[in-house]
Each structure stands twice: as structure tokens, then as C-alpha cells.
Amino acid sequence: MRGILIVGDGMADQPLQELNFKTPIEAANPQAMNRLACRGVLGLLDPIAPSVVPSSDTANLALLGYNSDFVYEGRGPFEASGAGLQLKEGDVAFRCNFVTVDENLCLVDERAGRVGGVDAKVLGKVVEQIELKDNSDVELYFKQTLGFKAALVLRGDGLSSKVYRALPNVGDSVVSILPLDGSFEARRTAGVLNEFVQLSNQVLDVHPVNVERKVVNRRPANAVLPWSGGVKPDVSSFQGKYSLRASCVAAVSLIKGIGRLSGMDVPDVLGATGERDTDTLAKADAVLAAFREGKDFVYVHIEAADEASHDGDVEGKIAVIKKIDMLVDRILSSVDLSDTVIALMPDHATSCMTMRHLCDAVPVCFAGANVISDNVTVYSERSAYKGGLSHISGKDIMPMMLNYMGRT
Numbered sequence: 001m002r003g004i005l006i007v008g009d010g011m012a013d014q015p016l017q018e019l020n021f022k023t024p025i026e027a028a029n030p031q032a033m034n035r036l037a038c039r040g041v042l043g044l045l046d047p048i049a050p051s052v053v054p055s056s057d058t059a060n061l062a063l064l065g066y067n068s069d070f071v072y073e074g075r076g077p078f079e080a081s082g083a084g085l086q087l088k089e090g091d092v093a094f095r096c097n098f099v100t101v102d103e104n105l106c107l108v109d110e111r112a113g114r115v116g117g118v119d120a121k122v123l124g125k126v127v128e129q130i131e132l133k134d135n136s137d138v139e140l141y142f143k144q145t146l147g148f149k150a151a152l153v154l155r156g157d158g159l160s161s162k163v164y165r166a167l168p169n170v171g172d173s174v175v176s177i178l179p180l181d182g183s184f185e186a187r188r189t190a191g192v193l194n195e196f197v198q199l200s201n202q203v204l205d206v207h208p209v210n211v212e213r214k215v216v217n218r219r220p221a222n223a224v225l226p227w228s229g230g231v232k233p234d235v236s237s238f239q240g241k242y243s244l245r246a247s248c249v250a251a252v253s254l255i256k257g258i259g260r261l262s263g264m265d266v267p268d269v270l271g272a273t274g275e276r277d278t279d280t281l282a283k284a285d286a287v288l289a290a291f292r293e294g295k296d297f298v299y300v301h302i303e304a305a306d307e308a309s310h311d312g313d314v315e316g317k318i319a320v321i322k323k324i325d326m327l328v329d330r331i332l333s334s335v336d337l338s339d340t341v342i343a344l345m346p347d348h349a350t351s352c353m354t355m356r357h358l359c360d361a362v363p364v365c366f367a368g369a370n371v372i373s374d375n376v377t378v379y380s381e382r383s384a385y386k387g388g389l390s391h392i393s394g395k396d397i398m399p400m401m402l403n404y405m406g407r408t
């Protein structure tokens with residue numbers, strides 16, 4: 001049997017007043033997801049544990065059963081690997097944001113007015129050319145990925161991942177990356193990063209793209225901030241762990257990196273953008289192509305519902321859920337549930353109201369020939385309370401998937 005794990009990032013939510021106290025999933029009324037619910041069993045999923053607000057990195061790792069396999073430092077190595085940057089022993093990798101800073105190098109906007117498209121591509125190329133002066137023995141490998149997102153790898157002797165890992169607050173200085181311990185390596189790495197941030201501001205602030213953005217009242221992407229750093233984690237191979245030949249169909253670097261570092265095949269899907277304009281049917285076709293190529297498991301991740309939630313864009317979130325429903329529809333109408341197990345879930349809930357992740361349990365659905373269906377006929381946060389699976393956690397997903405695939 002084959003398996004498909006469909007993850008709609010941040011798709012679940014709480015009831016919203018403007019939707020007459022429906023959730024965005026309920027408002028979208030997704031017909032294919034409801035058909036899946038009719039054929040399968042629903043339940044409530046705590047991605048990490050009850051009351052824990054998950055981040056996408058730890059939540060997706062938990063869904064794949066990688067919650068406690070290795071020392072997790074940060075998302076940097078996954079972002080870098082997903083961006084196509086090589087990671088060697090001794091390297092330290094960071095996720096980066098293009099940001100807007102004021103003339104005192106204090107943070108104004110951690111997403112630089114959601115810089116994207118050609119602007120982000122052009123500015124990314126400019127940052128790729130930066131060479132350190134005070135720390136000229138350290139090599140930089142930088143890549144802009146999607147919109148304001150990018151990745152950075154530091155290569156050189158005596159580097160450390162023990163530097164402060166979060167973005168600064170709005171109003172705070174961005175040249176303030178601190179060592180987390182007293183070691184020479186941590187102090188040196190913090191110095192390298194602060195020099196990189198300063199140099200990025202020097203080349204970006206005067207760049208014609210940003211001069212033009214200021215003229216038309218858009219926020220300039222005038223600095224790059226590294227965060228969530230780490231060394232290459234010792235991720236065990238997915239195939240070795242589960243005896244499944246797996247493919248990872250995703251747009252965002254974080255998820256592609258999880259796929260690459262666990263040894264999955266990670267195709268580049270044309271039209272998969274990680275944004276609201278993403279082509280979910282192209283992703284469905286990539287799932288079907290992976291099976292034709294002999295894979296027996298596909299992990300497919302759709303980012304855009306989380307993006308819409310972080311912008312408080314309720315209509316956008318509903319539209320994305322309808323697009324994810326199109327993916328479910330194409331998969332459901334192309335595979336046979338007698339030889340395929342389909343699991344559908346968000347990696348966590350994200351609130352359109354607070355624009356932040358939530359710790360609510362999210363709806364999970366399994367369907368397949370070996371699944372005893374319950375009486376739930378709707379896929380939603382509310383209907384999951386009545387589901388036959390009751391309450392499970394992220395680490396249960398892969399064991400249950402293997403169980404339904406007849407591979408215990």
C-alpha cells in the first residue's frame with residue numbers, strides 16, 4: 001500500500017466573528033475534504049502536546065516522527081538545505097529575513113513590507129556578492145528563496161551555533177546578535193553576523209530597487225537578518241526509519257530542507273510558490289508522478305493558509321483552503337483508496353485574528369481500506385471533536401500511517 005500525508009500549514013483556526021463564528025475551514029465548506037471525512041476517520045491532533053504552541057519546523061518534524069531523534073538547534077540548516085545550499089561539517093546555517101530598518105539600524109518591519117517578486121530576486125543577488133572585511137576568513141553562502149525569506153551558511157574555522165536565535169523586536173537594534181555562551185567561537189560568530197547585517201544595510205539601503213520602493217511608499221528591504229541558526233543536524237534517513245521510498249512535495253525551503261536532510265526525493269514543482277497564488281493542482285500532479293516513479297509515500301505540504309493567517313487575511317485563507325480542496329479532489333479522484341492511505345491535517349492552527357500560531361488541537365483525518373470509518377461526514381475543527389480517533393499527537397501520525405498501510 002501507498003501513503004499520502006497532506007499538510008495544510010496553519011489551515012485550522014478558531015471561530016471568527018466575521019464568519020458568523022464559523023472557522024475558515026467551515027466557511028470554505030471543502031467538498032473533497034468532506035468526502036475524505038465520509039470515507040475515513042477523524043480526530044483531534046496535538047502536533048506537539050496539549051497547550052504547546054507549535055512552530056512549523058518542530059510541528060512538521062513531529063508529524064514525520066522526527067520529534068526526538070536528534071538535537072534540534074534551529075530551522076537554519078533545514079532552510080539552507082531546502083534552498084539548495086550545501087552544508088558541511090563545521091558550517092553554521094541560518095534562516096534570514098529581508099527586513100526594513102530605520103537610519104539607526106532599528107527594526108521597522110521584520111518582513112520588509114512583504115518584499116517579493118523581482119525586487120526580492122534582484123536584492124538577493126546583491127546580498128550574494130557581500131564579502132566580509134573584518135572577518136575575511138569566513139565564507140558566506142546566501143540565497144533568497146521565497147519573498148522576504150532567505151538562507152545563509154557561514155563556513156570557516158572556529159564558528160559556533162551558540163548565538164541568539166530570535167529576530168529582534170520592532171524598535172530594537174538589528175546589529176545586536178549576542179553570543180549565548182562565553183566561548184571564543186560564539187563571540188566570533190556573533191561578530192561575523194553583526195558585520196554581515198551591517199554590510200547588507202550598506203549595499204541594500206542605496207540600491208535603486210529600494211530607492212524606488214521608498215518613492216512609491218513601500219517599505220525598503222534594506223537589511224538582512226539571520227536567525228534560528230544551527231549546525232547540520234544528524235537526521236536519520238526516512239527510508240531507513242520506515243522502509244518507505246518517499247517524496248516531499250513542497251514549495252517553502254524549510255519543508256524542502258526537512259525532505260532533503262531526511263533523504264526524500266524533493267522535486268521542484270513549477271507553480272508551487274508557497275504563497276496564495278500557488279498551484280495546488282500542480283502539486284497534486286507531482287504526488288501522482290512520484291507514485292508513477294515508484295515512490296510509496298508522499299509528504300505534500302501547502303504553506304499558503306499560514307501566510308494568509310499571518311496577514312489576518314480571512315478571505316485569502318478561505319480561498320487557499322478551497323485550493324487545497326482542489327488538490328484533495330484531484331488526488332481522491334486519481335488514486336484508489338483500496339491501495340492508498342490518505343492522511344489530511346494542518347501542522348498547527350494559526351489565528352487570522354491575532355495573526356499568531358495557536359495551541360488548539362487540529363482536525364486530522366485518515367482514509368483507506370484498512371481504516372474503520374466513523375460517522376463524521378465533515379472535515380472541520382468542530383466535527384473532529386466527534387471523530388473516532390479521539391485525541392492523538394504528532395508523533396502518532398507515522399505509526400498510524402504505517403499501521404493503516406499494513407506495515408507495522
Ligand SMILES: [Zn+2]
Binds near residue numbers: 009056347
Ligand atoms: Zn506551520
